[in-house]
Amino acid sequence: MALPLPPGLTHSEVAFLAEMEMVTVVPRQRLESIDLLSGQTPPLRPPHRAQLPLWLALLLKKQRRANIVPPPWLHPASLADIIHRETKGAGFSAPPPPPARANPHEPGRARRFADDDVTLSPPFQPSCTANAPAGYLPYHWLEVAESLLTHAGDDMAAPVGEVRSLLRDLVEVRAAKMRDSISELQGLERGMMLLTGVGSIELAESRGFVLGVVDGVRKIGASTEATRRDKEEMGDERDDEGSDDDMGI
Amino acid sequence: MDIDDILREVDPVFHAVPQEKRDLQDLTRAWVAERCAPELLHWPADGLFERVNDNIKRQIEKVEEMTGDMDPKTNFALIVLQTELERFKYIVRSYLRARIAKIDRHTLHYLSTDELRSRLSEMELAYATRHQALLHNHYLSSFLSSFPPQMQNLNDAGGNSTMIDTPDLESAVFIRLLIDTVVEGRGVDADGEMNGKVDDIVILRWSDAKPLVDAGSAELV
Amino acid sequence: MPLYGDLGNKLVQHAKRTQNLIHLPPYQAELVRAVAREVRDLDRDLKSILEPFQGSFDPTADQATACTLLVNHLSMRRNKRCLLAYHRTRADKLEELVWSGADVLDLAGQQTAGGANGVMGANDGGASSLSPQEEDYVRQYGDLLAAYKGQWTDIDLTGSLEPPRDLFIDVRVLKDAGEIQTEYGAINLTRNSQFYVRQGDVERLISQGYLQKLG
Numbered sequence: 001m002a003l004p005l006p007p008g009l010t011h012s013e014v015a016f017l018a019e020m021e022m023v024t025v026v027p028r029q030r031l032e033s034i035d036l037l038s039g040q041t042p043p044l045r046p047p048h049r050a051q052l053p054l055w056l057a058l059l060l061k062k063q064r065r066a067n068i069v070p071p072p073w074l075h076p077a078s079l080a081d082i083i084h085r086e087t088k089g090a091g092f093s094a095p096p097p098p099p100a101r102a103n104p105h106e107p108g109r110a111r112r113f114a115d116d117d118v119t120l121s122p123p124f125q126p127s128c129t130a131n132a133p134a135g136y137l138p139y140h141w142l143e144v145a146e147s148l149l150t151h152a153g154d155d156m157a158a159p160v161g162e163v164r165s166l167l168r169d170l171v172e173v174r175a176a177k178m179r180d181s182i183s184e185l186q187g188l189e190r191g192m193m194l195l196t197g198v199g200s201i202e203l204a205e206s207r208g209f210v211l212g213v214v215d216g217v218r219k220i221g222a223s224t225e226a227t228r229r230d231k232e233e234m235g236d237e238r239d240d241e242g243s244d245d246d247m248g249i
Numbered sequence: 250m251d252i253d254d255i256l257r258e259v260d261p262v263f264h265a266v267p268q269e270k271r272d273l274q275d276l277t278r279a280w281v282a283e284r285c286a287p288e289l290l291h292w293p294a295d296g297l298f299e300r301v302n303d304n305i306k307r308q309i310e311k312v313e314e315m316t317g318d319m320d321p322k323t324n325f326a327l328i329v330l331q332t333e334l335e336r337f338k339y340i341v342r343s344y345l346r347a348r349i350a351k352i353d354r355h356t357l358h359y360l361s362t363d364e365l366r367s368r369l370s371e372m373e374l375a376y377a378t379r380h381q382a383l384l385h386n387h388y389l390s391s392f393l394s395s396f397p398p399q400m401q402n403l404n405d406a407g408g409n410s411t412m413i414d415t416p417d418l419e420s421a422v423f424i425r426l427l428i429d430t431v432v433e434g435r436g437v438d439a440d441g442e443m444n445g446k447v448d449d450i451v452i453l454r455w456s457d458a459k460p461l462v463d464a465g466s467a468e469l470v
Numbered sequence: 471m472p473l474y475g476d477l478g479n480k481l482v483q484h485a486k487r488t489q490n491l492i493h494l495p496p497y498q499a500e501l502v503r504a505v506a507r508e509v510r511d512l513d514r515d516l517k518s519i520l521e522p523f524q525g526s527f528d529p530t531a532d533q534a535t536a537c538t539l540l541v542n543h544l545s546m547r548r549n550k551r552c553l554l555a556y557h558r559t560r561a562d563k564l565e566e567l568v569w570s571g572a573d574v575l576d577l578a579g580q581q582t583a584g585g586a587n588g589v590m591g592a593n594d595g596g597a598s599s600l601s602p603q604e605e606d607y608v609r610q611y612g613d614l615l616a617a618y619k620g621q622w623t624d625i626d627l628t629g630s631l632e633p634p635r636d637l638f639i640d641v642r643v644l645k646d647a648g649e650i651q652t653e654y655g656a657i658n659l660t661r662n663s664q665f666y667v668r669q670g671d672v673e674r675l676i677s678q679g680y681l682q683k684l685g
Contacts, residue, residue, distance in 0.1 A: 002350040056332075328666065331668070335637050383610050392553050
């Protein structure tokens with residue numbers, strides 16, 4: 001078989017995607033612009049900050065050519081705040097609002113960071129840079145956090161242990177929510193379920209199970225559904241004829 | 250009005266998002282979508298993969314040129330270039346193979362109508378046609394040729410069944426909404442409808458998600 | 471009289487088992503022939519039942535015969551499905567081996583028993599586990615894949631499906647290893663020096679203990 005992988009992204013594929021997130025670096029050395037396939041990198045001039053994709057920032061970090069500025073949502077205060085909200089609220093906490101060109105005069109009607117015909121979404125929507133808002137978890141939060149803690153622990157705003165322990169709490173609170181959501185999967189009898197705010201790793205982890213349940217429910221209920229549709233169709237037809245439902249035939 | 254809006258007014262072809270970045274996002278989206286969708290999706294009509302492939306080729310040549318007499322210890326740019334190259338090659342490879350795997354699995358299905366055939370790239374169509382011919386030949390020489398003539402074809406339908414396997418278009422998928430839009434879903438006991446918001450993540454059947462994905466209102470995740 | 475369909479079931483069981491095996495068990499030539507023969511027998515029966523009617527058979531008038539014909543017909547189709555499933559499962563397996571870069575025909579031709587490699591059964595006595603038709607198929611599919619791959623030479627289509635990680639690594643030289651050629655030219659590996667190199671270039675030196683991978 002050409003691709004021996006099940007549908008849906010694997011853990012390593014998700015981690016690979018997350019490495020496309022833009023992060024902010026503070027260069028320690030000069031580096032001229034590089035003509036990459038994804039465009040030119042900004043020339044690096046210490047101590048001016050620059051935005052780079054995470055994979056490149058990690059390369060620079062490993063070579064001690066730059067430090068990485070952790071995104072504000074990864075600060076302990078922000079994480080504690082999110083944990084608090086996750087514990088109180090029912091669903092996952094809201095994803096970050098559309099960044100950048102939001103209209104400050106109409107905060108509720110933020111314009112999406114987009115070109116005329118291109119809508120940016122994770123990992124291409126900058127949500128892990130130093131300008132990202134605190135208090136919101138972006139889609140790739142767990143992979144980016146893991147990556148930064150592992151490879152740029154000394155750049156964190158707080159001791160790595162403290163951040164890790166907050167992340168662990170967050171993972172736990174949200175895992176419980178995921179379990180609750182799954183137990184409500186029968187709610188999909190109306191044809192859809194919302195999981196807004198879920199992270200990519202969380203999604204990858206439960207994908208097989210969730211889709212298995214949903215598809216299983218559909219298959220078991222296939223004949224029920226077919227009967228219902230037939231009835232509804234017949235009902236429609238009779239309605240069209242201005243029919244007489246009350247005749248009790 | 251910000252600087253991008255001004256630029257767009259003086260230069261109608263100005264894009265706030267440069268072509269390279271759009272291509273990378275399109276490439277990445279196409280890959281993720283193909284990995285997540287239960288059926289084969291359309292080969293991008295805008296020449297995206299041909300363009301990316303040409304760029305990769307050029308980049309490889311550039312790396313080879315630069316490699317020559319440079320000092321390996323200081324040549325950090327080369328390391329960056331090669332690392333990125335591997336990332337691009339990987340996406341294209343995984344994308345192409347996800348597609349070939351789907352085509353192999355349901356070859357007769359994807360060759361059965363013009364609409365389905367139009368999803369394949371020219372090369373994929375050639376591959377699928379030849380693969381099917383090879384398989385049919387293999388069946389013929391292994392056992393089929395000893396059958397009565399009326400039983401030697403591969404797509405005899407009849408009764409309630411057909412021998413052409415098809416992908417399950419009703420299997421569930423995850424999508425992210427890219428705009429505010431109405432989402433309709435069909436369920437076992439009832440159908441539903443909701444006013445979806447940007448960034449909503451929704452589980453629903455692929456057949457219900459497909460119109461949104463095709464229209465660019467949602468992406469598979 | 472053997473129950474029609476028994477042999478077909480056996481083939482499907484073989485196919486099912488093959489799906490879960492790493493190696494390809496020997497081709498069931500006898501079984502395949504028997505199932506195909508059954509189809510021909512059924513077809514002959516069908517023709518001889520219909521013959522007296524000279525093309526004017528009316529199912530409503532003779533329901534018992536109609537029923538026999540239907541059963542015959544369904545049995546034939548069932549056998550055909552079993553044969554298709556069996557051959558398709560094996561073809562899938564063979565294609566998988568071609569994709570993985572294994573020299574399938576070479577493996578199949580080896581006279582070593584034991585089934586350590588991809589295509590040998592454990593007790594096939596050294597003969598190829600492929601039918602001659604399968605050997606042809608492997609050759610032709612190999613050509614087809616090569617042709618498709620050739621359109622994407624820069625991508626390396628049969629390369630790794632794991633996302634690239636740590637293409638370059640830090641290494642420390644543990645033993646003097648002299649000069650090695652890398653894609654960027656030569657590096658002189660002297661003891662205790664440190665380099666940032668392409669992992670693929672130095673994997674052997676690491677396993678031979680000349681270099682140590684860092685962090």
